[in-house]
Amino acid sequence: MASTFKPVFSDEKNPRGIPKAPFIANVDEYLGNPDADVEITLKSFQDALAKYRYMESSLTQRRASLEEKIPDIRKTLDMVEYLQERREGKSKAKDDLNDDLEDEDESTNGPVKTTFELNDTLYAEAELDDTDTVYLWLGANVMLSYKLPAAITLLTSKLDVAQSSLNNTIEDLEFIREQLTIMEVNTARVYNWDVKRRREKREKEAAKQPSGK
Amino acid sequence: MRMLEQEEETNDAEVTWEDQQRINSFSKLNNRIRIIEEKLQDLKREKEALDDLSTELELADEDELVLYKVGEAFIHMKQPRAVKRLEKDQASVDARVSVLAVQADECETQMKELKVLLYSKFGTAINLDE
Numbered sequence: 001m002a003s004t005f006k007p008v009f010s011d012e013k014n015p016r017g018i019p020k021a022p023f024i025a026n027v028d029e030y031l032g033n034p035d036a037d038v039e040i041t042l043k044s045f046q047d048a049l050a051k052y053r054y055m056e057s058s059l060t061q062r063r064a065s066l067e068e069k070i071p072d073i074r075k076t077l078d079m080v081e082y083l084q085e086r087r088e089g090k091s092k093a094k095d096d097l098n099d100d101l102e103d104e105d106e107s108t109n110g111p112v113k114t115t116f117e118l119n120d121t122l123y124a125e126a127e128l129d130d131t132d133t134v135y136l137w138l139g140a141n142v143m144l145s146y147k148l149p150a151a152i153t154l155l156t157s158k159l160d161v162a163q164s165s166l167n168n169t170i171e172d173l174e175f176i177r178e179q180l181t182i183m184e185v186n187t188a189r190v191y192n193w194d195v196k197r198r199r200e201k202r203e204k205e206a207a208k209q210p211s212g213k
Numbered sequence: 214m215r216m217l218e219q220e221e222e223t224n225d226a227e228v229t230w231e232d233q234q235r236i237n238s239f240s241k242l243n244n245r246i247r248i249i250e251e252k253l254q255d256l257k258r259e260k261e262a263l264d265d266l267s268t269e270l271e272l273a274d275e276d277e278l279v280l281y282k283v284g285e286a287f288i289h290m291k292q293p294r295a296v297k298r299l300e301k302d303q304a305s306v307d308a309r310v311s312v313l314a315v316q317a318d319e320c321e322t323q324m325k326e327l328k329v330l331l332y333s334k335f336g337t338a339i340n341l342d343e
Contacts, residue, residue, distance in 0.1 A: 116287070173244075181236055
């Protein structure tokens with residue numbers, strides 16, 4: 001019973017399948033035997049910690065890439081929404097948004113003039129013809145044309161997906177952090193338990209042979 | 214990690230599941246608040262930039278065309294329109310700041326409570342300060 005191998009991870013998992021770390025309520029009970037070999041347990045704890053750390057680092061990367069991706073989507077969405085706003089301002093002469101911008105009619109009608117980044121530190125001017133279509137880069141060398149409202153819907157849903165995936169990643173990271181803390185506390189307690197046991201053993205032996213001193 | 218004194222070891226043996234959960238929450242909140250603070254810093258910088266911009270725009274002529282950044286490109290728009298956009302951008306930054314500030318406050322109060330509980334139980338055997 002003493003040396004039976006115990007899997008460190010319990011069967012309980014979080015929603016993304018990350019296993020829970022066990023909490024040790026009582027070290028004696030967990031090790032099962034006062035002379036149990038602490039080394040094996042400590043080593044399996046180390047392995048578990050290493051696994052959690054590995055998951056943590058890969059999730060941290062994932063999180064960083066999502067944190068980068070979200071502002072990108074938002075920027076694109078901003079622009080498409082701007083284009084849509086202009087079109088609406090044109091079709092409905094009296095739009096709520098443009099109530100106090102009525103005197104601006106000429107600029108709403110003309111083509112949009114922009115200065116855009118052609119390359120790093122290089123800017124060029126461009127006029128956008130009035131358009132109801134944008135092309136969205138979908139990845140994998142594919143670009144599709146969308147009507148403005150469809151583009152807004154698509155981008156909004158992509159933003160939502162990215163946001164919820166980021167939230168999940170953050171949740172996972174916090175979960176892993178908790179498991180890491182549990183394992184660290186476990187390690188410390190088993191270690192201290194061992195120190196204490198050795199000292200008791202030593203004291204017992206010293207008591208047995210008082211002349212030894 | 215340092216070696217524990219003998220009398221503290223006995224203390225250490227009494228970690229209950231409840232304590233463990235408190236330690237977990239504390240560590241989680243500690244991490245969370247650090248990230249929130251980073252984000253708040255970024256947003257504050259953005260807010261400052263927008264505030265500067267708003268004073269600049271007030272000085273600009275009504276008929277003047279200003280370059281306002283939308284997404285990655287600058288749009289040439291008339292000053293009143295730019296002011297409107299700026300107001301919208303400012304409102305969105307303000308909203309994000311206040312959401313984060315509330316979260317940070319929550320973290321802090323919870324951490325304070327946990328600190329009191331954990332320190333009263335574990336004393337010097339635990340260290341919760343940076």
